[in-house]
Amino acid sequence: MRVIKENVSKSVRDGTDIHGTGEKASNAMTETDKTLKDLPVKDLSEKEYSCVFDLTYDSMLEGVQKYWITIKSNSSGEVLTKYSIEVYAGGT
Amino acid sequence: MNYKTYSMHRNRILDFFIRSTKGNALPLVLMLVMVVMLIGGAVAYSTMQMYNITRDGYHDQLAYIAAENVLEKSMANLQKVITVAGYPGSRGVYFSGNVDDFLNNLVTAINADAAIQRSYTVKVHDTLNEAEVSVDFQRFGQNYEYTGSMISFWMQIEATADMVDESYSSYGKKAVAVKKFDIPVYTRFTLNGAIYTLGDLLITSGKPIATDVSTIHGDVFVFGTGLDKTNRMQQYYTGGVCSTRDSILHVEGSIFTRNLVRAGTFDDSDPDPVTGGNSSNIIVDGDVVAQGIQVFGTNDNIVVIGDAFTFDDVEMNGADSIIAINGNYFGLNPGDGSRHDTSSAMVNMAPVYGTAQQYQESRIVVNGNIFANGVTFRVDNSSGENVAGHKMESVSMTWRDKDGSGYKPLQIAESIGPNDQAGYDYALMESTEEKNGFSVLWKVDWEYDDSTGGIKDDWALWKDWLEEIRDVADFQSNTGFLPPDPLEVQGYCHYGVAANNTFYRMDKSDMDDSQIKGAGPFDINVVEKVPGLGEDYKGMLDLDHSNWSVYTDSWGDHGISGAMKKLMGHLEALVHVFSQKKVMDDGSYEYTNHKVGTSTLTEFNRLKSLLADTTLFPNDPLNRCVVRYDVGDATTSYLNQELEMLDMNNDDVPPVGDPDALPDGDTTDDYLDYYFLVVNLDPDNTVIITDKFNGIIFSMGKVILEQGAEVHGAIIAAGRGFDDDDEGTGVKGSAADVDGDKTRLPRVVIGESPGDLDTVSNFTNWDYAAIEINNGGDIYYPGGEPLLSKLKENINVEFDTGMTDRQIDLFHIFNVEVAP
Numbered sequence: 001m002r003v004i005k006e007n008v009s010k011s012v013r014d015g016t017d018i019h020g021t022g023e024k025a026s027n028a029m030t031e032t033d034k035t036l037k038d039l040p041v042k043d044l045s046e047k048e049y050s051c052v053f054d055l056t057y058d059s060m061l062e063g064v065q066k067y068w069i070t071i072k073s074n075s076s077g078e079v080l081t082k083y084s085i086e087v088y089a090g091g092t
Numbered sequence: 093m094n095y096k097t098y099s100m101h102r103n104r105i106l107d108f109f110i111r112s113t114k115g116n117a118l119p120l121v122l123m124l125v126m127v128v129m130l131i132g133g134a135v136a137y138s139t140m141q142m143y144n145i146t147r148d149g150y151h152d153q154l155a156y157i158a159a160e161n162v163l164e165k166s167m168a169n170l171q172k173v174i175t176v177a178g179y180p181g182s183r184g185v186y187f188s189g190n191v192d193d194f195l196n197n198l199v200t201a202i203n204a205d206a207a208i209q210r211s212y213t214v215k216v217h218d219t220l221n222e223a224e225v226s227v228d229f230q231r232f233g234q235n236y237e238y239t240g241s242m243i244s245f246w247m248q249i250e251a252t253a254d255m256v257d258e259s260y261s262s263y264g265k266k267a268v269a270v271k272k273f274d275i276p277v278y279t280r281f282t283l284n285g286a287i288y289t290l291g292d293l294l295i296t297s298g299k300p301i302a303t304d305v306s307t308i309h310g311d312v313f314v315f316g317t318g319l320d321k322t323n324r325m326q327q328y329y330t331g332g333v334c335s336t337r338d339s340i341l342h343v344e345g346s347i348f349t350r351n352l353v354r355a356g357t358f359d360d361s362d363p364d365p366v367t368g369g370n371s372s373n374i375i376v377d378g379d380v381v382a383q384g385i386q387v388f389g390t391n392d393n394i395v396v397i398g399d400a401f402t403f404d405d406v407e408m409n410g411a412d413s414i415i416a417i418n419g420n421y422f423g424l425n426p427g428d429g430s431r432h433d434t435s436s437a438m439v440n441m442a443p444v445y446g447t448a449q450q451y452q453e454s455r456i457v458v459n460g461n462i463f464a465n466g467v468t469f470r471v472d473n474s475s476g477e478n479v480a481g482h483k484m485e486s487v488s489m490t491w492r493d494k495d496g497s498g499y500k501p502l503q504i505a506e507s508i509g510p511n512d513q514a515g516y517d518y519a520l521m522e523s524t525e526e527k528n529g530f531s532v533l534w535k536v537d538w539e540y541d542d543s544t545g546g547i548k549d550d551w552a553l554w555k556d557w558l559e560e561i562r563d564v565a566d567f568q569s570n571t572g573f574l575p576p577d578p579l580e581v582q583g584y585c586h587y588g589v590a591a592n593n594t595f596y597r598m599d600k601s602d603m604d605d606s607q608i609k610g611a612g613p614f615d616i617n618v619v620e621k622v623p624g625l626g627e628d629y630k631g632m633l634d635l636d637h638s639n640w641s642v643y644t645d646s647w648g649d650h651g652i653s654g655a656m657k658k659l660m661g662h663l664e665a666l667v668h669v670f671s672q673k674k675v676m677d678d679g680s681y682e683y684t685n686h687k688v689g690t691s692t693l694t695e696f697n698r699l700k701s702l703l704a705d706t707t708l709f710p711n712d713p714l715n716r717c718v719v720r721y722d723v724g725d726a727t728t729s730y731l732n733q734e735l736e737m738l739d740m741n742n743d744d745v746p747p748v749g750d751p752d753a754l755p756d757g758d759t760t761d762d763y764l765d766y767y768f769l770v771v772n773l774d775p776d777n778t779v780i781i782t783d784k785f786n787g788i789i790f791s792m793g794k795v796i797l798e799q800g801a802e803v804h805g806a807i808i809a810a811g812r813g814f815d816d817d818d819e820g821t822g823v824k825g826s827a828a829d830v831d832g833d834k835t836r837l838p839r840v841v842i843g844e845s846p847g848d849l850d851t852v853s854n855f856t857n858w859d860y861a862a863i864e865i866n867n868g869g870d871i872y873y874p875g876g877e878p879l880l881s882k883l884k885e886n887i888n889v890e891f892d893t894g895m896t897d898r899q900i901d902l903f904h905i906f907n908v909e910v911a912p
Contacts, residue, residue: 064164084217
């Protein structure tokens with residue numbers, strides 16, 4: 001949960017790819033269902049996790065972008081949890 | 093999901109034990125049930141504990157994420173609310189010059205501000221309850237940056253989340269963030285000086301310099317022409333206070349400019365003084381606070397009798413020229429290590445430009461301590477572009493005669509590559525071979541710099557002092573001078589100081605080993621001119637250096653370097669009166685005008701709107717002592733000639749019935765009995781002063797003081813504005829104009845390709861000069877209160893048409909207090 005949040009937050013702030021995914025968080029905005037699906041999870045030490053996640057763009061208010069993260073055991077597997085993160089793209 | 097996994101696990105275990113009891117006898121069954129209950133209970137309890145721990149950990153994680161989400165929202169909220177111009181004042185927090193007091197009051201106001209959200213309800217999980225999150229704000233550390241119109245500080249935002257669900261509760265989960273906020277501070281203009289400009293102050297030929305000088309009695313505030321971006325090598329295309337072509341400017345006060353105090357023309361086109369060439373000179377009785385102090389031409393000189401403070405360098409480029417600082421030198425800016433024009437240092441480049449004696453004998457002279465926060469850089473043009481190469485000593489340049497072929501700059505003599513920092517460090521700091529710092533003279537015992545009886549008491553001794561310096565300056569050496577006692581070589585810098593035919597090494601780890609020692613007690617008088625500062629700040633650089641490594645630490649905030657950075661912020665208030673120039677991350681300069689509160693009105697144009705009010709100040713020089721030029725009235729206005737035509741005293745002809753009265757012997761001089769307000773609203777109209785004039789001139793266009801001009805009062809003037817239209821002339825409107833978000837503050841853009849915008853010729857033609865003084869023209873500022881009192885006390889005269897109404901009250905507009 002923490003690894004995904006940090007990776008996505010960094011992508012939102014810096015406009016870079018979500019670590020280990022080859023996708024920018026902002027790409028979710030242009031998807032039909034606003035969702036990037038089955039993204040792999042990798043931390044900065046390059047350790048890979050067995051789960052995957054969907055990233056769904058929700059909204060932006062006063063520079064704060066809101067996303068929902070749905071963690072799944074695998075691409076067709078059970079939903080393990082779903083939570084939201086918010087990132088101020090104006091920087092920290 | 094973790095908790096679901098454990099939940100299923102628990103059920104499977106229970107199922108197993110229940111299935112195991114099937115078909116047993118009752119006692120056994122009872123026993124088994126008990127065991128099952130015990131074991132099962134134990135397992136179930138254990139499992140529930142795991143479930144609870146994991147579930148609580150998960151729940152806590154969500155609460156933390158809720159707190160973090162609120163940090164992001166809160167940062168956005170703060171950014172939107174508190175960084176808006178006028179915010180502090182709208183909450184009753186006013187900047188009086190004391191940054192610490194201001195910030196502490198500001199944070200208190202932020203915590204009490206209803207417009208800033210302090211509590212949030214956050215939905216962080218799709219099925220669980222919302223979290224309640226509160227935020228609190230505190231100042232983080234005591235550091236700040238102050239640019240004169242902006243105070244940047246760091247604020248800690250603490251978010252505390254409570255998240256309560258049916259089975260699980262997470263309380264007091266905290267997340268903390270620290271963010272830098274830039275707070276615009278509005279400082280109302282106060283008339284404190286003789287000259288304020290948006291555009292250059294140009295001093296040029298007029299009366300012969302052998303017989304006359306131009307005097308400005310009072311302080312000078314100039315926001316002149318600047319380059320469009322940092323790292324330009326063409327520093328000679330920077331304006332400011334500019335003395336050119338047979339002129340001597342004597343400032344009986346101090347100079348404050350975000351640009352250069354400069355003498356000489358843009359290149360070496362000055363004729364040789366031996367053949368009767370031009371000599372440009374600036375002598376400042378007080379202090380100089382400037383981007384830089386530079387000399388470019390031949391036989392051009394700048395003398396600062398007080399202290400010199402620079403945001404960039406003191407740089408000598410001229411032949412047979414001298415920059416002499418009688419007080420201390422403070423190079424304020426540590427720079428970022430890559431832009432040479434934001435790192436404060438001192439360099440005499442003249443001997444590099446030519447081997448002729450004239451170049452080799454130019455000198456920079458400092459009589460006080462040297463504090464240099466920055467370094468000089470080697471220029472690396474190996475890539476075809478000029479970029480910063482290896483760093484060099486703070487006060488350069490060091491020379492060496494390697495093989496008896498003559499002195500060369502150390503890096504050339506030792507064939508050090510442009511980026512070979514280690515090679516240069518060794519040659520400078522470790523090598524025992526000779527290091528000749530002939531181009532700077534430091535704390536030499538001069539005859540004309542005594543604290544009493546010297547130039548501090550009689551500025552006219554500047555010529556004698558320069559003559560004495562020229563007597564000492566020899567070809568790649570100095571002769572017949574008395575160097576300072578080693579213990580008197582005091583200050584702070586990087587690497588060291590090349591001066592007095594030697595190199596003084598700075599050792600930051602051990603003062604005993606350092607040839608540059610900690611400075612004795614000293615005051616900085618200029619801080620008293622910064623609004624809100626005063627006596628208490630005069631010793632802000634007079635730090636205890638008994639702990640030498642702390643004193644010389646260039647990274648921390650406790651040493652002299654950090655104190656100079658803080659001082660730099662304070663002094664920016666003096667060079668950014670109406671507008672500011674800021675270095676951006678991409679290497680460009682950002683030019684902005686100070687705005688009034690939350691409006692788009694600039695401070696300069698606020699004054700304009702007040703002074704242009706035809707009800708308050710109608711164009712009626714005879715009856716009201718107000719001269720006003722509207723747009724389109726004229727392209728040149730000779731003010732004195734217009735005023736000479738007025739019979740201000742009503743005495744050009746003897747009144748009928750009073751045969752004893754004599755007609756006025758000089759019908760042109762009546763206006764000299766009065767103080768006028770002159771308001772020029774037309775940037776295309778140049779106001780020209782040819783004779784004595786009393787009063788205040790506020791102009792959207794250029795003002796020229798011809799050689800016989802003598803202004804008793806003050807001038808606030810904007811020169812012509814900068815135009816970035818490729819199809820334009822580079823000049824448009826007034827430097828004070830604002831076109832949407834576009835400012836017309838004067839800039840030099842150097843075109844890099846054909847067809848690019850290029851405003852170099854605009855600058856070299858002095859199109860952006862706000863005030864031009866021909867040698868001999870003078871300005872005497874009597875002080876704010878005396879000047880405004882003169883305007884307010886103009887004498888009224890009875891005409892056939894009635895009594896005049898000449899008393900002009902500008903105290904409020906110019907923010908000057910009436911004397912008790």
